[in-house]
Amino acid sequence: MEYKGPLNKKEKEDEILRTSNEKVIDYKNENTDENIEEKENSQVLKDLCQDEKLIKEANENKFKGNELFYQAFFDEAIISYQKALDISPLKAKHERAIYYANIAECYIRKKLWDQAVEACTNALKEDPEYIKALHRRAKANEKIGTWHSLDAALLDYEDIKKRLPGSSPIHKSIKESISRVKPILSEVQEREKTQMLNKLKDLGNNILGKFGLSTDNFKAVQDPQTGNYSISFQK
Numbered sequence: 001m002e003y004k005g006p007l008n009k010k011e012k013e014d015e016i017l018r019t020s021n022e023k024v025i026d027y028k029n030e031n032t033d034e035n036i037e038e039k040e041n042s043q044v045l046k047d048l049c050q051d052e053k054l055i056k057e058a059n060e061n062k063f064k065g066n067e068l069f070y071q072a073f074f075d076e077a078i079i080s081y082q083k084a085l086d087i088s089p090l091k092a093k094h095e096r097a098i099y100y101a102n103i104a105e106c107y108i109r110k111k112l113w114d115q116a117v118e119a120c121t122n123a124l125k126e127d128p129e130y131i132k133a134l135h136r137r138a139k140a141n142e143k144i145g146t147w148h149s150l151d152a153a154l155l156d157y158e159d160i161k162k163r164l165p166g167s168s169p170i171h172k173s174i175k176e177s178i179s180r181v182k183p184i185l186s187e188v189q190e191r192e193k194t195q196m197l198n199k200l201k202d203l204g205n206n207i208l209g210k211f212g213l214s215t216d217n218f219k220a221v222q223d224p225q226t227g228n229y230s231i232s233f234q235k
Contacts, residue, residue, distance in 0.1 A: 051089045051091070051092070054087055054088060054089050054092075055088060055089065055092050055095060057087050058083075058084040058085075058087040058088035058092075058095065058099070059084065059095070061080045061081070061083040061084040061087065062080070062081060062084045062098070062099060062102065064080045065077040065078075065079075065080030065081040065084065065102060066102075068080060069102070069105070069106060069109075072109075074106040074107075074109050074110050075106075075110075077102070077106050078103050078106045078107075081099045081100075081102045081103045081106070082099075082103065084099045085099045085100070093126045093127050094126070094127050094130070096123075096126040096127075097123040097124070097126040097127035097130045097133060098123075098130075099123075100119050100120070100122045100123035100126065100133065101119070101120060101123040101130065101132050101133040101136060103119040104116045104117075104119035104120045104123065104133065104136045104137070104140070105136060107119060107140075108136060108139065108140055111143075113140045113141070113143045113144045113149075114140075114144065116136065116137070116140035117137055117140045117141055117144070117149075120133045120134070120136050120137035120140065121137065124137070129163075131160060131163060131164070134156050134159060134160055135156075135160055135170070135174075137152075137153075137156055138152075138153045138156035138157050138160065138177070139153075141153035141156065142177070142181060145184075145188065146188065146192070147185070147188050147189050147192045150181055150184060150185040150188055151185060153181055154178065154181045154182065154185060157174055157177045157178045157181065158178060160174050161174050161175065161178065
């Protein structure tokens with residue numbers, strides 16, 4: 001090898017420029033559209049494989065929960081379904097809706113209606129089209145039996161009826177549920193209205209009594225067309 005001696009200033013500048021150009025060319029070659037797309041596709045594939053792995057693991061917990069459910073170990077089943085939720089990717093919307101709906105069914109079996117409603121609502125946030133969660137929420141709200149819950153149950157039953165084809169095996173039972181809930185809702189509405197008015201009357205008497213008056217001095221008349229009340233004073 002021939003020894004050229006130390007590089008002069010110009011030769012050093014030329015060497016630096018040549019090295020820089022080679023690095024730029026290498027960078028461009030690595031970052032062509034084809035290479036970028038290949039890297040992106042590789043990352044997408046890697047993410048899909050990871051998601052599939054997590055969903056598989058989550059479903060294993062779901063299957064374990066199902067076994068516990070059929071043995072009536074509802075608390076243990078809830079734990080397994082919750083593990084499935086903790087593991088599953090957030091983008092796995094339908095799978096997560098199933099896990100929440102299964103938790104709801106456990107609460108229904110335990111007669112914990114409020115928790116069942118909450119679990120069903122979470123399921124429907126994941127998948128608004130999941131009829132099973134909608135049906136379970138309607139059943140749980142019906143069991144709670146308040147004006148608000150019965151009204152919510154009726155809305156859910158009617159929503160299910162609209163979505164289901166007439167050939168659905170549960171279509172008949174949904175119609176029966178609607179027919180059952182309507183009169184109960186009307187009865188509970190009147191009862192809760194009466195209870196509320198009595199509480200207001202007691203409160204009014206406590207206040208008006210200081211002025212020598214009572215709620216008997218006021219008459220409430222309901223408008224049969226609107227259902228609204230007007231108040232008139234009577235001595």
